[in-house]
Amino acid sequence: MSTIVAALEARSPAKVAASVAPLAVLLLALPYAIDPYQTILFTYGLIMAIAALGFNLLLGYTGLLSFGHSAFFGVGAYAVAFMVKYLGLGSMELFILGAIAASVIVTALFGFVCVRYTRIFFSILTLALSQVLWSLAFKFFWVTGGTDGLRVPTPTLLGVSLGRTEDKVTFLAHSYYYYVLVIFFACVALMWVIVNSPFGKALQGIRDNETRAEFVGIQIWRYRLMAFLVSGVFTGLAGALWVPLNGLTTPDILYWPFSGEIVFMTVLGGFRTFAGPIIGAVAFNYLKTYAVGFTVYWQMFLGVVLVFLVLVLPTGIVGTAGQLGARLRRAA
């Protein structure tokens, strides 16, 4: 086999699909294997994984660290809440379309300002702009509900009002879980195609060496803006899926610590790998939930975990597992 053919074989979609098929079967059977509370908890993890996937298109593939992704998550969630409150809508599909449209608008505005900068300047700009949205949600309480937030009732899925024929917990642990799972798979597949597309290669080129990227003819800021848009839309979509599960949206999800959580998830799983943010989001979700239940000093606990990660596992869970696997293969 020639080197070129071997290089292409390693990236075969069929191989990737075959390797994740057992996991997909496991996820499909999950609601029948664990109790509803655990399924709902896992659904939160899947939703955050969509947000982290979007975030990592910027961090892992474009080399831009955003501290403002809470804004896009919040825009998705509030778009749904506004559609309920002001338009009286209840269709999840309309919620998703509305959230995507709102995310595109806000992300395009933010991106136009931010992507001309890199490193700390980019991070601070995204942080500052996200806090503008937070303060709007916080202060314009007659529109946003302020700290009381806005309630979002059980939506209809594919035009069917399942929530009215089964109790909410059953709805969330079964119908809604599968709805989220399908969207999660679609998002993973789409993101996998994007990062393995010529566009994705261009982003990785920009991340590695901006000067060389420019001198192969890539117009840096346009690609960064497109990556920012895709990233924001994924995160906005996650916000839209999250709010019916949570039943309520408040300004907390627009506040900067929530952006920090998205960064944490991605670093926990490993931002140099495609699967890292997914694993990191699910793991972080469990970590936070059980830490909150275990101690009132849960933030301190998560802080210690973060320090441990940076010092001992800088490549995250998936990166470290990959390195261990490679070491074992060499030893065998």
Place this chain on the structure above:
Amino acid sequence: MSLLATKSLTKHFGETRAVDGVDFTVRDGEVLALIGSNGAGKTSLVNLISGLIGADSGQILFRGADVTQESVHDRIRAGIARSFQLVNLFDHLACLDNVALAIFSREGKTRKLVSLARRDGAVWQEAGDVLHQFGLDGKARVLAGGISQGERKLLDVAVAYALRPRLLFLDEPTSGVSTREKAPIMDIISSIVRSRGITAVIIEHDMDIVFKYSDRIVVMHQGSILADGTPDEIRENETVTTTLIGKPTS
């Protein structure tokens, strides 16, 4: 016929006249060496022409068109490519990906979001061919950050070459490599450039390389052009030898 011409091209950095009213021409199909001591303005001139820095005044004409205000992107589209004195590569991408990315960009395919790069067999085949020409086919799957300095120098040129330029600037293609490696590197680059009829401008300090591989030599000194001629003419030019090497003691 001149492929490139600069007219009174000027770039000052504060009090330093890096490029001072330079009229510089490159003829179609030639391999030209640009020499001079450190700080003579060679790299600044190439940076101006390639678009890395903007000119204070003057004009850059490429194939008769004024490209002075054009972006790097537009200059590359017009046919100007370059390698760098300090190698610029995508270190976390495989060597094959480095070259393929240049080809995807050249073909305007990097705008494609929802199509797998691997499916474009023609691009990967061409990338493999380019690596083969540069003697790097064995490194196709190795990360660019993990190959030797000599190989990195070659890959840097290969990436620029993959853009199919009309004019290729090679900024010190053998700097930082051992004396033993220099000739093989230049042999590869020279044979590719000449066989494809690419016009090349080589910035180089090694005079053996300059005299062996170039058709014409332009000497820069303190931001201006000091001399311009064939290798034999430059070898015999007393002003050049005095300025670059110093006056012989009697």
